[in-house]
Amino acid sequence: MIKKYLKNIVWFLIAILGALAFSTIALSRNESINAVWFITAAICVFMIAYRFYASWIAAKVLVIDEHKKTPALRLKNDKDFIPTNKWIVFGHHFAAIAGPGPLVGPTLAAQFGYLPGMLWILIGAVLGGAVQDMTTLFFSMRRNGKSLGQMARDEIGVIGGTASLIGTFLIMVILIAVLGLVVVNAMKHSPWATSTVAATIPIAIFIGVYLRSIRSGRVLEASLIGFGLLLLAVFAGGLIDHSQTLRAYFDHDSLTLAWAVIFYGFAAAVLPVWLLLAPRDYLSTFVKLGTVIVLAVAIMTLQPEIKMPALTQFTDGTGPIFGGSVFPFVFITIACGAISGFHSLIASGTTPKLLDNEKYIPMIGYGAMLLESFVAIMALIAATVLEPGIFFAINSPVGVVGAETVGAIQKINSWGFKVTVEEMELLARNMGETSLFARTGGAPSLAVGMANIFGKAFGTNLLAMWYHFAIMFEAIFILTTLDAGTRVGRFMLQDMIGNIYPKLGQTSWMPSIILSSAIVVSCWGYFLYIGVIDPNGGVNILWPLFGIANQMLAAIALSVGTGILIKSNKLKYAWVTGLPLIWLIIVTTTAAYQKIFSQDIRVGFIAAARDLTDKINMGLIEDSKISITHQLIFNQKLDAFITLFLLIILWTVVVDMLRISFFKKN
Amino acid sequence: MLKIIKLIYKFLRRLSGDDLYDLYLKNHKKCANKHKLMSKKNFYEATLDKKWSGIKRCC
Numbered sequence: 001m002i003k004k005y006l007k008n009i010v011w012f013l014i015a016i017l018g019a020l021a022f023s024t025i026a027l028s029r030n031e032s033i034n035a036v037w038f039i040t041a042a043i044c045v046f047m048i049a050y051r052f053y054a055s056w057i058a059a060k061v062l063v064i065d066e067h068k069k070t071p072a073l074r075l076k077n078d079k080d081f082i083p084t085n086k087w088i089v090f091g092h093h094f095a096a097i098a099g100p101g102p103l104v105g106p107t108l109a110a111q112f113g114y115l116p117g118m119l120w121i122l123i124g125a126v127l128g129g130a131v132q133d134m135t136t137l138f139f140s141m142r143r144n145g146k147s148l149g150q151m152a153r154d155e156i157g158v159i160g161g162t163a164s165l166i167g168t169f170l171i172m173v174i175l176i177a178v179l180g181l182v183v184v185n186a187m188k189h190s191p192w193a194t195s196t197v198a199a200t201i202p203i204a205i206f207i208g209v210y211l212r213s214i215r216s217g218r219v220l221e222a223s224l225i226g227f228g229l230l231l232l233a234v235f236a237g238g239l240i241d242h243s244q245t246l247r248a249y250f251d252h253d254s255l256t257l258a259w260a261v262i263f264y265g266f267a268a269a270v271l272p273v274w275l276l277l278a279p280r281d282y283l284s285t286f287v288k289l290g291t292v293i294v295l296a297v298a299i300m301t302l303q304p305e306i307k308m309p310a311l312t313q314f315t316d317g318t319g320p321i322f323g324g325s326v327f328p329f330v331f332i333t334i335a336c337g338a339i340s341g342f343h344s345l346i347a348s349g350t351t352p353k354l355l356d357n358e359k360y361i362p363m364i365g366y367g368a369m370l371l372e373s374f375v376a377i378m379a380l381i382a383a384t385v386l387e388p389g390i391f392f393a394i395n396s397p398v399g400v401v402g403a404e405t406v407g408a409i410q411k412i413n414s415w416g417f418k419v420t421v422e423e424m425e426l427l428a429r430n431m432g433e434t435s436l437f438a439r440t441g442g443a444p445s446l447a448v449g450m451a452n453i454f455g456k457a458f459g460t461n462l463l464a465m466w467y468h469f470a471i472m473f474e475a476i477f478i479l480t481t482l483d484a485g486t487r488v489g490r491f492m493l494q495d496m497i498g499n500i501y502p503k504l505g506q507t508s509w510m511p512s513i514i515l516s517s518a519i520v521v522s523c524w525g526y527f528l529y530i531g532v533i534d535p536n537g538g539v540n541i542l543w544p545l546f547g548i549a550n551q552m553l554a555a556i557a558l559s560v561g562t563g564i565l566i567k568s569n570k571l572k573y574a575w576v577t578g579l580p581l582i583w584l585i586i587v588t589t590t591a592a593y594q595k596i597f598s599q600d601i602r603v604g605f606i607a608a609a610r611d612l613t614d615k616i617n618m619g620l621i622e623d624s625k626i627s628i629t630h631q632l633i634f635n636q637k638l639d640a641f642i643t644l645f646l647l648i649i650l651w652t653v654v655v656d657m658l659r660i661s662f663f664k665k666n
Numbered sequence: 667m668l669k670i671i672k673l674i675y676k677f678l679r680r681l682s683g684d685d686l687y688d689l690y691l692k693n694h695k696k697c698a699n700k701h702k703l704m705s706k707k708n709f710y711e712a713t714l715d716k717k718w719s720g721i722k723r724c725c
Binding site for chain 2: 078079085087088091092096097098099100101168175179211212213216217218219220223272273274277278281282335336340342343345346349350480481484485487488491507546550
């Protein structure tokens with residue numbers, strides 16, 4: 001009895017502390033706030049959500065039965081269905097869901113100030129993202145580990161199944177393009193960053209050969225060797241940067257680097273898995289986990305002050321990083337970290353085939369998502385501890401602030417954020433770069449933030465090393481996602497074209513591998529090209545497109561969940577998945593509508609295309625730029641078409657789900 | 667202390683897939699499996715091919 005009271009008191013205190021931290025963050029205006037409040041609010045909110053909301057969903061909504069045999073036990077074959085320890089499953093699930101998205105999204109959304117992003121990450125994860133992951137995992141487990149596509153086909157119908165298949169392929173293409181753009185922007189005219197990222201390729205290949213032929217399957221020791229080599233690569237990058245002869249080999253513009261990434265993506269999809277993809281994944285997983293843990297410890301120890309205001313004037317949609325107001329664009333920009341449809345593919349992939357007891361569903365489905373949100377919170381902190389002037393100087397594209405340094409500084413100062421040319425030059429020197437102006441994409445500013453935090457914790461004389469370590473850290477798992485995504489895209493395409501010409505469906509037939517890989521790489525390569533030639537930095541176009549696609553996939557997963565709840569006579573609990581679904585429908589539809597039809601040329605694709613056409617007609621475009629302007633016009637129209645297509649898929653699935661749930665008798 | 671270190675090492679091996687071949691051998695022996703025993707190299711390649719045939723990494 002006393003124990004019970006004590007427990008209640010502890011939870012009450014956690015709730016009070018969380019409320020205090022939350023209100024401090026929400027109500028602070030024009031005064032600095034410590035990052036510890038962010039961490040405290042996140043931990044308290046996540047603990048309470050996990051203890052009460054996840055448990056309630058498990059007990060009342062899903063009615064989890066710990067005595068029911070899971071697919072891993074019933075269908076055990078030691079190939080796909082393998083009963084596995086819950087912590088191992090948690091590790092695999094977390095490593096699979098936590099990619100570069102929760103680092104990049106919150107960094108970009110910091111243009112609105114820290115508050116919108118912070119609130120959306122906490123609320124979105126607790127009521128949306130974690131619920132989606134947990135319910136999808138449960139429904140998949142109760143259906144012998146079926147994938148989201150199969151469940152959509154079974155529960156909603158052929159339309160739902162086809163829509164989720166097309167949606168998955170589209171999201172893959174846009175995701176790879178935007179991540180490729182992030183890496184390209186981080187390497188642009190940076191010999192140190194380029195040489196370090198390039199070095200990860202031979203290192204991965206060496207580890208691949210080591211793991212296959214020298215010490216077969218010895219993942220731990222190979223990963224340790226690889227990690228040592230990666231550190232050496234960061235150090236060697238510094239030496240290359242200081243050598244006038246060597247740096248010329250690695251000093252390239254965006255377009256050249258984009259072609260390099262495209263060629264690399266093709267090679268990674270065609271080469272055997274053991275040679276490049278798998279060893280890179282081992283390295284990236286270890287680097288990712290290690291860096292995130294060290295970053296968390298450093299933030300807790302240093303307790304840095306947040307420099308970004310709670311809200312900036314850019315909530316009105318005039319932001320330099322991407323156009324669009326705080327509603328709906330903060331909810332589109334931060335997908336991973338709050339709610340990400342992509343997770344539903346993992347939660348209905350390997351994970352349901354490994355769990356040996358249903359009682360671990362909240363821990364894996366809900367808990368792993370909360371941990372990913374925590375990573376997003378740390379990324380937000382790393383971005384907002386920077387002086388806002390510096391943050392905007394790094395992230396504002398040339399198309400907005402101009403190519404001249406002095407003009408760019410004047411423009412940023414006119415927004416009310418102080419920064420000087422000297423400050424930016426000193427920062428670039430400290431980070432081992434020639435310039436940090438207009439380094440869009442989020443990765444460089446996150447790396448500067450991380451380098452500052454690491455520098456303060458472990459010594460400021462190594463700032464340049466920390467900066468390039470952070471760039472390498474981001475690039476290595478962005479490239480893993482790029483490799484893995486291209487490969488999966490290839491399989492999906494082979495599956496589709498195999499229906500027309502069966503020989504092309506054979507995944508190991510080399511002509512089919514080359515053809516399908518080339519098609520997939522061309523698809524994302526084109527979008528990467530669009531991003532690179534865009535004067536506004538590409539992020540303005542590609543990241544919202546990716547966010548809309550990702551949220552559309554989340555809406556499909558939540559539609560499947562809501563449909564199943566309604567059909568299982570649990571209408572009174574359908575709001576659990578229904579509410580986040582309604583929110584996503586509102587957000588995605590509004591964002592898609594604005595991206596297509598807004599008259600603001602930095603938001604609306606059609607308006608931007610029309611503006612460029614008018615400029616050509618009025619003779620405002622130089623002759624040398626006419627052909628590229630025509631291409632930009634075509635790109636804007638193509639983006640409008642894709643956005644419209646995503647919107648049609650979303651509404652088709654939702655309407656079909658409602659029709660089948662309420663009007664079709666089983 | 668040594669016990670804890672051993673436990674952590676065992677956990678890390680399991681998490682990273684370092685001990686997959688050991689488990690395979692154990693299982694093969696236990697089940698008196700009719701399939702031909704795979705070499706370490708072949709097993710490693712087969713495991714990776716299977717692992718990377720689906721969506722394994724997210725955004």
